[in-house]
Amino acid sequence: MPSCTRIRQLLPRLRLLGRNVSLQPAASGKPATNASKELKRLLYKALEENALADETLVQAADCLYELKGCNTTAGAHICKAVEQRPHIYTRPLSGGVLWSFHAAGGRSTKRKRVVKSSCVAAIEAFMNELFAIQNDSRNASHLTSTLSNLAIVGQCFSLPVSTRARLEQAILDARDSLVPILERSNAVVAYIEVLYRFRIRSDPIAEDALNAFVAVASYHEIISTSALAKTIKILQAWRIGPLGANRSALDMLTHKLNKVPVLLGKNPNALVKLYLASTRVAPATCDIRESDRVPSDNGGASNDNESEATICVQNATESDNHTGLNGSALSGAVKGAPTDECHKDLETEQTAADKLHTSQYNHSTTNQSSVENAISTDGRPTQSASFDAVATSGVQCLSALLLRHCCNLVTRCNARLLVVLYNAMCHHILRDVPIMKYDAGHPSTADERSVSDKGANSAANAPSKHRADSIMSTGSHLLMDIVTGFSLSDFATCVHTISVEVRDALALDASAKHGAGQPPLTLYDEKDLTTIRRAALVASRICSGAPDEVARLAEELLRDRFGVAFVSELRDKHRI
Numbered sequence: 331m332p333s334c335t336r337i338r339q340l341l342p343r344l345r346l347l348g349r350n351v352s353l354q355p356a357a358s359g360k361p362a363t364n365a366s367k368e369l370k371r372l373l374y375k376a377l378e379e380n381a382l383a384d385e386t387l388v389q390a391a392d393c394l395y396e397l398k399g400c401n402t403t404a405g406a407h408i409c410k411a412v413e414q415r416p417h418i419y420t421r422p423l424s425g426g427v428l429w430s431f432h433a434a435g436g437r438s439t440k441r442k443r444v445v446k447s448s449c450v451a452a453i454e455a456f457m458n459e460l461f462a463i464q465n466d467s468r469n470a471s472h473l474t475s476t477l478s479n480l481a482i483v484g485q486c487f488s489l490p491v492s493t494r495a496r497l498e499q500a501i502l503d504a505r506d507s508l509v510p511i512l513e514r515s516n517a518v519v520a521y522i523e524v525l526y527r528f529r530i531r532s533d534p535i536a537e538d539a540l541n542a543f544v545a546v547a548s549y550h551e552i553i554s555t556s557a558l559a560k561t562i563k564i565l566q567a568w569r570i571g572p573l574g575a576n577r578s579a580l581d582m583l584t585h586k587l588n589k590v591p592v593l594l595g596k597n598p599n600a601l602v603k604l605y606l607a608s609t610r611v612a613p614a615t616c617d618i619r620e621s622d623r624v625p626s627d628n629g630g631a632s633n634d635n636e637s638e639a640t641i642c643v644q645n646a647t648e649s650d651n652h653t654g655l656n657g658s659a660l661s662g663a664v665k666g667a668p669t670d671e672c673h674k675d676l677e678t679e680q681t682a683a684d685k686l687h688t689s690q691y692n693h694s695t696t697n698q699s700s701v702e703n704a705i706s707t708d709g710r711p712t713q714s715a716s717f718d719a720v721a722t723s724g725v726q727c728l729s730a731l732l733l734r735h736c737c738n739l740v741t742r743c744n745a746r747l748l749v750v751l752y753n754a755m756c757h758h759i760l761r762d763v764p765i766m767k768y769d770a771g772h773p774s775t776a777d778e779r780s781v782s783d784k785g786a787n788s789a790a791n792a793p794s795k796h797r798a799d800s801i802m803s804t805g806s807h808l809l810m811d812i813v814t815g816f817s818l819s820d821f822a823t824c825v826h827t828i829s830v831e832v833r834d835a836l837a838l839d840a841s842a843k844h845g846a847g848q849p850p851l852t853l854y855d856e857k858d859l860t861t862i863r864r865a866a867l868v869a870s871r872i873c874s875g876a877p878d879e880v881a882r883l884a885e886e887l888l889r890d891r892f893g894v895a896f897v898s899e900l901r902d903k904h905r906i
Contacts, residue, residue: 333372333375333376333379333381334376334379334381334382334383334386336372337369337372337373337376337382337386337390338386340365340368340369340372341386341389341390341393344365344366344369344396344397362397362398362399363397363399365397365399366394366397366398366399367399369390369393369394369397369399370394370399370404373390373394373404373407373408374407377407377410377411382411384415384417384418387408387411387412387415387418388418388425388426388427390408390426391408391425391426391427391429391430392425392426392427393426394408394426394430395425395426395429395430395482396426400426400429400430400433401433402433402434402436404430405429405430405431405432405433405434406434408426408427408430408434409430409431409434409441412427412430412431419444422447422448422451422452423444423445423448424448424452424479424482425478425479425482426482428445428448428449428479428482428483428486429482429485429486431444431445431448432445432485432486445486445487446487448483449483449486449487450487452476452479452480452483453480453483453489453493453497455476456476456477456480456497457496457497457500459472459473459476460500460501460503460504460508461500461503461504463504463507463508463511464503464504464506464507464508467507467510467511470511473511473515473517474515474516474517474520477517477520477521477523477524478520480520480524480527480528481520481523481524481527483527484523484524484526484527484528485527489528489529494528494529494530497528497530498530498532498535501530501532501535502532502534502535505534505535505538508538509538509541509542512538512539512542512546513541513542513545513546514545514546514552515546515552516546516552516553516554516557518539518542518543518546518553518561519553519557519560519561521539521542522539522543522561522564522565522568523560523561523564525539525568526564526567526568526579531569531570531571531572531576532570533570533571536568536570536579536582537582540565540579540582540583540586541586543561543583544583544586544587544591544594545593547594547600547603547604548591548593548594548597548600549597549600550597550599550600550603555603555606555607555610556607558603558604558607559607559608559610559611562580562607562608562611562725562728563611565578565579565580565583566578566579566580566611566613566614566724566725567614568580570582578724580724580725580728581724581727583728584727584728584731587728587731587732587735588731590735590738595735595739598736598739598742598743598747599747601732601735601736601739602736602743602747602750602751602754603750604732605729605732605733605735605736605751605754605758606750606751606753606754608725608728608729608732609729609754609755609757609758609761610757611725612725612761613724613725613726613761613762614724614725726761726762729758729761729762730762730821733755733758733821733824734820734824736751736824736828737823737824737827737828740827740828740831741831743831745835745839745853745854746858748828748831748832748835749854749858749861749862751828752828752829752832752861752862752865752866752869753861753865755824755825755828755865755869756864756865756868756869759825759868759869759871759872760868763821763871763872818872821872822872822873825869825872825873825876825877826873826875826876826877829866829869829873829875829876829877829879829880830876832862832866832880833876833879833880833883835853836854836862836880836883836884836887837883838853839852839853839854839887840883840886840887852891854887856888856891856892856894859884859887859888859892860884860888862880862884863880863881863884863885863888866878866880866881866884867881
């Protein structure tokens with residue numbers, strides 16, 4: 331009995347954790363792993379006591395699925411319990427219970443039949459719901475729960491060609507009523523996942539789904555950043571069009587956003603949120619093909635003759651809106667200025683950052699020659715040089731495009747939104763801009779800037795491939811054209827423009843005066859200032875000037891208001 335009570339108390343909090351769990355377990359998935367272990371321990375004990383209600387068992391199975399903790403062992407325990415409960419077993423299975431039967435099916439023909447019949451029933455129910463929506467759009471009250479269950483069905487069952495054709499036709503028939511519903515609800519996230527899991531390749535269906543996604547993303551209150559990042563990751567893997575001539579759905583989304591939609595352009599919060607979500611998704615490291623977690627067995631022979639392959643897509647990286655990575659450690663700041671502690675914190679965080687970006691660095695070094703070729707012998711970016719030398723396609727192009735749009739709207743961002751945007755740009759740089767190592771024989775960009783700050787002749791003495799920083803004085807006047815490509819100079823222009831806005835906000839914050847016996851009304855707290863300083867140090871890789879001023883102002887505010895001291899010239903000796 332105590333275990334049952336404990337499960338009922340844990341479930342609401344675990345559901346919330348499951349919806350916001352990081353897409354990369356190495357980053358922040360440890361709480362979810364520990365929570366799933368605790369839930370499984372309590373669940374096993376409650377099932378042994380046979381004291382768990384049917385509803386609680388179903389909720390626990392759903393929660394385990396959301397926490398990605400429903401493995402073969404947990405599925406076997408749930409299957410044995412469900413098979414003894416006619417109230418659950420005699421109806422079509424759904425949610426975490428369905429996934430448990432699929433995970434623990436093994437060689438059990440009986441369980442495979444149950445999975446297949448439940449999946450077929452769920453697909454038929456969805457088609458019937460589409461028909462009801464076609465007749466009356468008010469019949470969409472259960473659409474979100476139906477789509478969430480279908481996302482699991484797509485992982486347990488491979489659609490025959492005839493069933494897929496019927497499903498596509500049902501969606502096309504109901505599109506006039508379905509699309510307006512999706513444009514006002516976060517159900518579009520589950521809808522896109524269902525289309526991807528069922529391998530729907532129809533261009534009209536994909537266009538409607540992307541239009542609905544852009545419409546929902548234009549309202550930042552409807553959809554969370556985690557859901558946006560999850561959808562972008564799915565779009566990166568979803569292929570549209572016939573086999574052999576298909577294209578990524580994410581490329582279609584990027585093409586739609588070449589000209590920012592009117593509603594999205596009027597909402598800087600939504601635009602920055604979408605940009606932040608795109609920086610949390612790691613680019614694909616190889617060609618993206620069809621199935622991610624495609625079921626190994628569908629309970630019967632499928633009529634689908636499409637070729638199967640695995641998707642080689644890295645997990646998305648996720649960070650907090652304010653700090654992302656550990657902001658205090660990256661800042662190199664400590665109370666009381668102990669020199670050894672600062673060096674230790676910086677080296678520890680640098681080691682962690684190297685681990686997080688190992689795959690990104692390997693990808694960047696392979697494109698090192700392409701980036702060097704993008705800058706001519708006189709040190710200026712060539713007109714045909716495109717940022718696509720590093721960001722060939724997919725999420726990197728999307729992030730570059732959204733950064734340009736955010737740069738155009740940066741003057742409409744409030745102080746809090748500037749912190750989020752600056753932090754997102756920091757992660758964008760860490761993900762997409764090649765990191766030059768000392769041991770590779772190349773001086774770092776930070777060292778090159780320290781040389782350029784010493785005199786007017788420094789730019790002439792610098793190697794040509796690092797002289798892009800010296801042209802930042804004219805970079806702010808360059809036009810950014812997505813048709814010709816997002817060049818490194820364009821990237822530097824955006825970094826400079828956003829840094830200027832953050833610098834002005836910090837200058838305004840520094841001018842806050844104490845009232846009579848009252849503390850000053852400030853824009854930023856210690857956490858915000860630490861995040862700004864860390865982001866400025868990363869941004870200084872791209873260009874000098876404004877980011878250095880931002881870092882200096884943030885350090886002064888941290889020192890004056892919160893007593894944070896910094897090691898002298900730490901940035902010149904160590905690179906973030």
